Amino acid sequence: MSLKHYRHLQEHFHSLIRNKVLEAGSKLPSEREIGEQFKLTRVTVRQALQSLEMEGMVYRQNRRGWFVSPPAVVYDPAAHLSFNIFVTEQGYTPHTEKLQQTLVAADSEVATKMNLAVGTPVLFLHRRRYIDNRPVLIEKMYINTTLLPGIEEEDLTQSLSQLLARKYQMSYRDMDLSFKATSLPEEATSALGITAGQSGLNIERINYTQDKQVLEIDYEYWRHDAVTIQIAIRD
Amino acid sequence: MSLKHYRHLQEHFHSLIRNKVLEAGSKLPSEREIGEQFKLTRVTVRQALQSLEMEGMVYRQNRRGWFVSPPAVVYDPAAHLSFNIFVTEQGYTPHTEKLQQTLVAADSEVATKMNLAVGTPVLFLHRRRYIDNRPVLIEKMYINTTLLPGIEEEDLTQSLSQLLARKYQMSYRDMDLSFKATSLPEEATSALGITAGQSGLNIERINYTQDKQVLEIDYEYWRHDAVTIQIAIRD
DNA sequence: AACACCAACTGGTATATACCAGATTAACTT
DNA sequence: AAGTTAATCTGGTATATACCAGTTGGTGTT
Incomplete structure (x- = not known):
């Protein structure tokens, strides 16, 4: 026994x-x-x-x-596919909800990373994203509006990468990524309907334009069971 | 209250x-x-x-x-640095212990990924790696000995990448990576002295040679608090 | 000095119980 | 039919207690 x-x-x-x-x-x-x-x-x-x-x-x-738990989606940051596209491709239904959108003054962390002066207005965007009606991640983004004039008037529940291509003839290229398995902060657990302090996946991403300017900084918290990261490194 | x-x-x-x-x-x-x-x-x-x-x-x-917990080391798979080197560079002391080394017949999973016939002998290597005397990861590797004749006679507690360079004039180039936050299997927790079923980070990696042949397949289980993954994607 | 042994200490597993707080559902109103 | 209320169901937090199983450190041997 x-x-x-x-x-x-x-x-x-x-x-x-x-x-x-x-x-x-x-x-x-x-x-x-x-x-x-x-x-x-x-x-x-x-x-x-x-x-x-x-x-x-x-x-x-x-x-x-x-x-x-449903099967995890595969996320390949190097593929430059939007959330909507790679989720759909894998047979699931994506959905994005805008929780907050405001112009804020860049704090020192954001300003440093964006190579802007502290206090420069940047667009703060807080979104919750779903797969098959299950909330799987929240993201907080700081968007360099200097490079993207008028973006705050667009529908920001849609795919940003498509918006960039259509309105600004830009696309995501280089990016810096950081992953860490950690516990979810209170703001994430409450937004995802998870018990406080459960473990999850934290992703930080800095997206650059073709000419190396910082387009956007992204802080994401995922349910740990919702995603597998897959990257092909080709030199 | x-x-x-x-x-x-x-x-x-x-x-x-x-x-x-x-x-x-x-x-x-x-x-x-x-x-x-x-x-x-x-x-x-x-x-x-x-x-x-x-x-x-x-x-x-x-x-x-x-x-x-000590601070997490930063692991950048795209930097092609060996464990020993990036741990040392960050001010810690690495150490590797060989748990097992045998020639085994490739099972269907390994054979498929290596593009070999099932049953082809491959070198199985099971290692435990330490940072400042704390066991932080175990890895199970399947090495394509066909490409690396005589490798089983070398000291396999050392850095494989250095060995490849010195003896075979080879280096790691392309690789496929997969990360998942999950619980550690029993074999990992017991080898790391962790309570059964604690959460950790699972990394699977396939390393290719310069001419796209599979050099090695690597299954790693890390303590989740021991590592942060950081990757720079440059197209 | 090296070894064997044992007591004490550590976390690991488990029972039994209680009350709280949010979500759901059924009953009751209007 | 729509709205309100109350009962019930769910997981969340907490106490008190017990025994098990490795680890550690001391004791006494050799």
């Missing part, structure tokens, strides 16, 4: 999900029901669920229940 | 660590001591510590205690 009841429970659900007995997006029984069925306390049940959550097999919605 | 005692405790240690009152690598008081000091049960203390662990602020060693 190998102990570790929560491992048994974890393996049980893992196998149900792997074998598609429980489909992506479907709701698991409540913690209390599971506990009753397996003669375990809620504490133990929760430990199993949290392990499954770390594996990326299940996710939770605050006080609504536990759900089977 | 805002509830959530564990958040208070989390913030308490977060601030101690941020202000260097607790230095990197130093040991925290035991869970029981902390509980006594703050009049909290061990369950609550553990919840706070687990949150700090997800933040990357602390880590644990099985039944030895909790420790303050």
